[in-house]
Amino acid sequence: MQKMSLTALARHQLGIARTSSSGRSASTVYGGHERVMRQTMIALRAGSVMSEHENPGDATVHVLSGRVRLVAGSDEWEGSGGDLLIVPERRHSLEADEDSVVLLSVAKRT
Secondary structure (H helix, E strand, O other), X not given: OOOOOHHHHHHHHHHHHHHOOOOEEEEEEEEOOOOOEEEEEEEEOOOOEEEEEOXXXXXXXXXXXXXXXXXXXXXXXXXXXXXXXXXXXXXXXXXXXXXXXXXXXXXXXX
8 A cells, every 4th residue: 555645746746837947747646657547746837738638548637726727629617626627538738727736537548
């Protein structure tokens, strides 16, 4: 069994994102290429964007803190701390309206 503090990791990743030229920081929390499920903590400085990309599988974005927008074409969903956004099965982007941390969970399609 392993245990980690998502609160501490979120604080650490947000500190990195705030000083990064990209305004982003990410760390794999669980899983990876060798597993079906992968969870990644992503911190975004206010105004930064994860540019449009494909959905790699069944995916959710759990907003841990801040405010983000998930954008897919003309559709847009807002999320704030505690919200769970279901990632659409098409190209999408994630935009931070304020300093934010999310937990992205993806189950890869085989």
